[in-house]
Amino acid sequence: MYFKISKKEFYSALSTVSRAISANSPLPLLSGIKIDVKEDEICLTGSDADISIKKTLKKSAEMILDIKDTGSVVIEARNILELVRKIDADEIEVETIDGTLTKFSWHTAEFKLNGMNVADYPAIDFSQPEKRFALEADILMKIITQTCFAASDKETRPVLTGVNFKCDGKQLECVATDSYRLARKIVTLETDNEFNITIPAKSLNEVGKSSNEIARAFEKQEKILIAVSDKKAQFWLEDTIIQTRLIDGIYPETNRLIPTDFKHELVVDARDILNAIDRAQFIKSDGISIVKLSANSDEVFISTKSQEVGSSVEKIDTVSYQGEPIEISFSSRYVLGAVRVLGGTVVKISFSGEMKPFIIQNVDDDSILQLVLPVRTYN
Amino acid sequence: MYFKISKKEFYSALSTVSRAISANSPLPLLSGIKIDVKEDEICLTGSDADISIKKTLKKSAEMILDIKDTGSVVIEARNILELVRKIDADEIEVETIDGTLTKFSWHTAEFKLNGMNVADYPAIDFSQPEKRFALEADILMKIITQTCFAASDKETRPVLTGVNFKCDGKQLECVATDSYRLARKIVTLETDNEFNITIPAKSLNEVGKSSNEIARAFEKQEKILIAVSDKKAQFWLEDTIIQTRLIDGIYPETNRLIPTDFKHELVVDARDILNAIDRAQFIKSDGISIVKLSANSDEVFISTKSQEVGSSVEKIDTVSYQGEPIEISFSSRYVLGAVRVLGGTVVKISFSGEMKPFIIQNVDDDSILQLVLPVRTYN
Numbered sequence: 001m002y003f004k005i006s007k008k009e010f011y012s013a014l015s016t017v018s019r020a021i022s023a024n025s026p027l028p029l030l031s032g033i034k035i036d037v038k039e040d041e042i043c044l045t046g047s048d049a050d051i052s053i054k055k056t057l058k059k060s061a062e063m064i065l066d067i068k069d070t071g072s073v074v075i076e077a078r079n080i081l082e083l084v085r086k087i088d089a090d091e092i093e094v095e096t097i098d099g100t101l102t103k104f105s106w107h108t109a110e111f112k113l114n115g116m117n118v119a120d121y122p123a124i125d126f127s128q129p130e131k132r133f134a135l136e137a138d139i140l141m142k143i144i145t146q147t148c149f150a151a152s153d154k155e156t157r158p159v160l161t162g163v164n165f166k167c168d169g170k171q172l173e174c175v176a177t178d179s180y181r182l183a184r185k186i187v188t189l190e191t192d193n194e195f196n197i198t199i200p201a202k203s204l205n206e207v208g209k210s211s212n213e214i215a216r217a218f219e220k221q222e223k224i225l226i227a228v229s230d231k232k233a234q235f236w237l238e239d240t241i242i243q244t245r246l247i248d249g250i251y252p253e254t255n256r257l258i259p260t261d262f263k264h265e266l267v268v269d270a271r272d273i274l275n276a277i278d279r280a281q282f283i284k285s286d287g288i289s290i291v292k293l294s295a296n297s298d299e300v301f302i303s304t305k306s307q308e309v310g311s312s313v314e315k316i317d318t319v320s321y322q323g324e325p326i327e328i329s330f331s332s333r334y335v336l337g338a339v340r341v342l343g344g345t346v347v348k349i350s351f352s353g354e355m356k357p358f359i360i361q362n363v364d365d366d367s368i369l370q371l372v373l374p375v376r377t378y379n
Numbered sequence: 380m381y382f383k384i385s386k387k388e389f390y391s392a393l394s395t396v397s398r399a400i401s402a403n404s405p406l407p408l409l410s411g412i413k414i415d416v417k418e419d420e421i422c423l424t425g426s427d428a429d430i431s432i433k434k435t436l437k438k439s440a441e442m443i444l445d446i447k448d449t450g451s452v453v454i455e456a457r458n459i460l461e462l463v464r465k466i467d468a469d470e471i472e473v474e475t476i477d478g479t480l481t482k483f484s485w486h487t488a489e490f491k492l493n494g495m496n497v498a499d500y501p502a503i504d505f506s507q508p509e510k511r512f513a514l515e516a517d518i519l520m521k522i523i524t525q526t527c528f529a530a531s532d533k534e535t536r537p538v539l540t541g542v543n544f545k546c547d548g549k550q551l552e553c554v555a556t557d558s559y560r561l562a563r564k565i566v567t568l569e570t571d572n573e574f575n576i577t578i579p580a581k582s583l584n585e586v587g588k589s590s591n592e593i594a595r596a597f598e599k600q601e602k603i604l605i606a607v608s609d610k611k612a613q614f615w616l617e618d619t620i621i622q623t624r625l626i627d628g629i630y631p632e633t634n635r636l637i638p639t640d641f642k643h644e645l646v647v648d649a650r651d652i653l654n655a656i657d658r659a660q661f662i663k664s665d666g667i668s669i670v671k672l673s674a675n676s677d678e679v680f681i682s683t684k685s686q687e688v689g690s691s692v693e694k695i696d697t698v699s700y701q702g703e704p705i706e707i708s709f710s711s712r713y714v715l716g717a718v719r720v721l722g723g724t725v726v727k728i729s730f731s732g733e734m735k736p737f738i739i740q741n742v743d744d745d746s747i748l749q750l751v752l753p754v755r756t757y758n
Contacts, residue, residue, distance in 0.1 A: 079688055082661040088654060101689070109658075109693035275467060279488075282461040309458055310480070314488035 001037040001071030002095040007106075009063040010092070011084045012212075013055045016240060017046035018077045019206055020053040029121045032074035035094075036118075037067060045124065046077065049245075051203045052124045056239045064091050072118040073100050079113055126241055129229035133172070133189050137218035140226075140235075143174050143185050144208040146341045146368050151201035152178035162198035164251040165228070169194075175254050176201060181334045182254060182371040183341075198251050199233050203244035213237035258371055259357060262350040264323030266295055267363065268316065270347045274339050276302040276316045281332040283309045289332040290375050296325035319346060328354050329377040335360070338370035380416040380450030381474040388442040389471070390463045391591075392434045395619060396425035397456045398585055399432040408500045411453035414473075415497075416446060424503065425456065428624075430582045431503050435618045443470050451497040452479050458492055505620055508608035512551070512568050516597035519605075519614075522553050522564050523587040525720045525747050530580035531557035538628040541577035544607070545630075548573075554633050555580060560713045561633060561750040562720075577630050578612050582623035592616035637750055638736060641729040643702030645674055646742065647695065649726045653718050655681040655695045660711040662688045668711040669754050675704035698725060707733050708756040714739070717749035 017033055025031045026049055034045040042057045042065065059065040073096050084092070089106035097103050100115030135143075143163075152160035163176045169192050174185045208214075217224055217237065225236040235242040281289040283304040294301045300318045305311040328351060339347055344362030351358045360370040396412055404410045405428055413424040421436045421444065438444040452475050463471070468485035476482050479494030514522075522542075531539035542555045548571050553564045587593075596603055596616065604615040614621040660668040662683040673680045679697045684690040707730060718726055723741030730737045739749040 076688075079661055083658070086654070086658040108695075109655075109691065111659075111662075111689065111691040113689040114687070275465070276488075279462070279465040280490075282458055283490075308493070309455075310490065310492040312488065312490040316487075 001035070001073065002067075002069035002093075003037055003042065004064060004066040004068070004091055004093050005042070005057070006062075006064045007084065007087050007090055007092050009057065011081075013044050013057055014077075014081055014084060016210070016213075017044045017053045017055050018081055019209060020046040020048055020051045020242075021077045022048035027122060029074055029116055031076060031078070032116050032121070033077045033080060034072065034074045034118060034121050036072045037070050039070060040067065041065075042067070045121075047122070047124055049122070050200065051206055051242065051244045052126070053206075054124075054126055054241045054243070058239070069095075071096055073102055074116040074118050074121050075102060075113055076116075083111055083113070124243075126234075126243060128234060129227045129232065131193060131195055131229065132225060132227045133167070133191060133193050134223035134225050135187070135189075137214045137222070137224055139187055140224050141208060141214060142343070142368070143187065144204050146185050146343075147174050147176040147183040148201040148204050148208070149176075149337050149341060150178060150181050150183035150370070151176040154178075159198055159247055159249040159251055161202075162200050162247040162251075163204055164196070164198045164254075165233075166196045166251075167193045175251070177252075177254060180331070180373050181338065182257065183338070184254070184258070184369045184371075186367050195228055195230075196251070197228055197230065197233065198247040198249070199244060200247055203233075203242075206244075207235050207237075207242050210235075210237050210240065210242065213240055257357065258359065258369065259350075259352045262323075262352055264295065264321070264326045264351040266293075266300065266321050266349045266351075267319040268300070268347060268349070269319065270339050270342065270345055272316050272318075273302075273347070274336060276314045277332045277336055280304045280312045280314065281336070283312055285309075290329050290377060291332045291335075292327060292329045292377065294325075294327045295321050297321055323351070326351055326354060328358065329375045330358075330372055331375060334372045338372060342368060342370065380414070380452065381446075381448035381472075382416055382421065383443060383445040383447070383470055383472050384421070384436070385441075385443045386463065386466050386469055386471050388436065390460075392423050392436055393456075393460055393463055395589070395592075396423045396432045396434050397460055398588060399425040399427055399430045399621075400456045401427035406501065408453055408495055410455060410457070411495050411500070412456045412459060413451065413453045413497060413500050415451045416449050418449060419446065420444075421446070424500075426501070426503055428501070429579065430585055430621065430623045431505070432585075433503075433505055433620045433622070437618070448474075450475055452481055453495040453497055453500050454481060454492055455495075462490055462492070503622075505613075505622060507613060508606045508611065510572060510574055510608065511604060511606045512546070512570060512572050513602035513604050514566070514568075516593045516601070516603055518566055519603050520587060520593060521722070521747070522566065523583050525564050525722075526553050526555040526562040527580040527583050527587070528555075528716050528720060529557060529560050529562035529749070530555040533557075538577055538626055538630055540581075541579050541626040541630075542583055543575070543577045543630040543633075544612075545575045546572045554630070556631075556633060559710070559752050560717065561636065562717070563633070563637070563748045563750075565746050574607055574609075575630070576607055576609065576612065577626040577628070578623060579626055582612075582621075585623075586614050586616075586621050589614075589616050589619065589621065592619055636736065637738065637748065638729075638731045641702075641731055643674065643700075643705045643730040645672075645679065645700050645728045645730075646698040647679070647726060647728070648698065649718050649721065649724055651695050651697075652681075652726070653715060655693045656711045656715055659683045659691045659693065660715070662691055664688075669708050669756060670711045670714075671706060671708045671756065673704075673706045674700050676700055702730070705730055705733060707737065708754045709737075709751055710754060713751045717751060721747060721749065 036043040104111045227234045285306040303313045342362040415422040483490045551566045606613045664685040682692045721741040
């Protein structure tokens with residue numbers, strides 16, 4: 001292979017596909033980026049077997065791409081990224097010169113990097129599955145930021161480390177839970193579909209990091225195509241495909257866990273409750289921060305108590321409170337996480353009782369619901 | 380104790396003294412900040428036994444300080460910093476209410492933190508030693524940034540983990556070496572002095588981080604007072620004293636190691652040589668990056684070779700080269716470190732031979748000299 005390419009675009013593409021590469025690759029070859037030079041385009045691939053990213057580069061008004069010879073090679077991601085990032089030339093020549101030894105050259109320098117044989121790189125099937133739907137860029141980003149954080153980070157129940165995407169007709173329901181809290185986002189699609197798959201939260205977060213591509217799709221008002229089968233999910237972002245395996249196993253039925261009948265309702269400025277809980281969360285017992293919310297129609301307090309550190313009481317301003325007085329304790333981390341991602345200025349917290357799960361919603365957006373389980377305390 | 384204070388200034392003072400506190404304190408009490416409330420001022424102290432920082436707060440036009448009752452307490456640094464940082468009020472009240480239990484209050488909240496008994500806090504002697512000299516703020520900063528990095532980070536020869544300050548008359552010589560490289564800064568003082576002490580590089584770096592105080596001293600053109608004995612050194616920055624223990628042991632005589640007779644002299648733009656070495660340094664053998672400089676009167680090259688990663692050759696622009704051709708190999712980290720801190724746009728590298736130490740200087744500042752030992756290579 002032999003080509004000349006714009007440094008900036010080449011670096012940006014290498015760094016996009018390298019996001020799929022894990023520091024501890026299961027296969028040595030997967031620590032590399034696969035470069036496939038075809039007649040009129042270059043495909044770069046990075047993968048850790050769970051998630052794979054493929055980017056296609058073509059000649060354009062913004063990018064020099066002069067292909068002199070086709071061919072393929074795999075180069076250690078760390079090395080090629082480090083080199084291309086620091087090259088101080090607008091364009092560079094890349095050429096395999098002896099087997100997999102690859103030369104990178106520009107006006108003043110020649111670097112030769114040992115490559116790996118592309119025949120040893122695992123075959124990754126990027127063919128597009130038949131079930132397809134499209135989402136606005138900002139809706140996809142909201143699904144990711146509003147649900148992924150609630151997935152479990154423990155491998156004891158693997159299915160809970162993913163976000164369940166369930167579609168029946170035009171309604172897409174995305175749910176994540178670690179069994180102490182739950183996030184549910186409901187989106188209406190333009191076309192009918194039927195699937196029930198669980199996508200690793202880690203892979204979705206990687207899609208969320210494709211902020212350049214997503215921002216461009218948003219600017220151009222282009223939707224993002226998502227194609228799914230019972231084995232994989234693909235996200236199509238311009239010239240980039242992000243493909244992830246799915247998590248096996250049946251996702252638990254969660255809708256029956258969400259209460260619908262409430263006895264107390266607190267409406268509060270998101271910033272006020274975030275700041276008060278955040279200020280108190282360093283007061284931990286056994287490394288865990290539990291805060292108590294005490295509400296009545298006149299006043300609402302956030303308080304903490306720890307043998308080790310001390311205690312706190314803070315009054316928070318409220319928009320409204322309806323119902324009998326309530327005292328309820330919860331993990332500050334769960335409520336902070338839920339309120340932060342709602343993205344609203346005013347949130348509504350609805351309680352059914354002191355030991356029952358409660359839900360937190362953005363008063364201006366009923367597509368997203370956050371549920372948190374309270375904690376029993378003895379003081 | 381009982382006082383009212385501006386939140387912003389209190390937080391800034393707490394965070395200054397907390398810099399002396401180590402995450403792994405030798406004594407539990409040293410994980411705390413000591414607060415001493417006197418009739419008309421508050422002294423805050425943080426220490427890890429090696430380095431101690433004391434800051435005195437007085438009422439001023441910028442700062443509310445209303446002392447209602449004197450007294451002392453020690454409070455866990457992590458907790459008080461976390462709390463005061465997040466308080467959203469301009470002023471706060473601090474009061475010990477029950478033994479060492481200390482209340483922090485403002486309009487909407489009351490936090491009570493468990494304190495520790497000040498009687499258990501080690502006595503730290505902040506009295507000023509008799510040997511004193513003053514340095515311009517920017518000169519002190521240059522001593523720190525241009526020498527500390529060259530000190531050893533290994534405890535095998537403790538004296539090399541410090542910077543030697545040797546004064547005989549008006550000439551102050553500051554030297555650091557890890558025995559593979561050396562940095563020497565010479566400064567002329569206004570008054571005569573005589574001492575030979577070794578200050579831990581870690582402590583000097585802590586002084587260097589007092590950037591606010593140093594920047595203000597620089598603006599006001601005020602000199603920084605340094606007081607030393609054979610046990611400790613003190614740096615006086617406005618209302619802050621940074622005090623450090625010294626390192627015992629005789630510092631090696633280093634001046635005879637510095638060559639004075641050179642056969643080759645390369646003058647080069649600092650940025651050009653930095654970029655070329657930086658680009659090549661990912662090409663490592665056994666985790667170490669060695670580069671070779673090959674110079675003759677026409678051309679200068681930086682090259683590398685590694686069985687594992689690959690190889691590189693890059694031509695660098697030079698201002699001038701005098702002498703016979705030379706090929707010399709060295710650790711890229713050492714030369715990068717030396718060139719970076721010289722702070723000049725053009726550097727001069729003087730060689731005596733391929734296996735002899737070479738020196739790197741800023742052509743516009745002969746007060747600082749960097750020496751590097753070459754490395755023997757076999758390819």
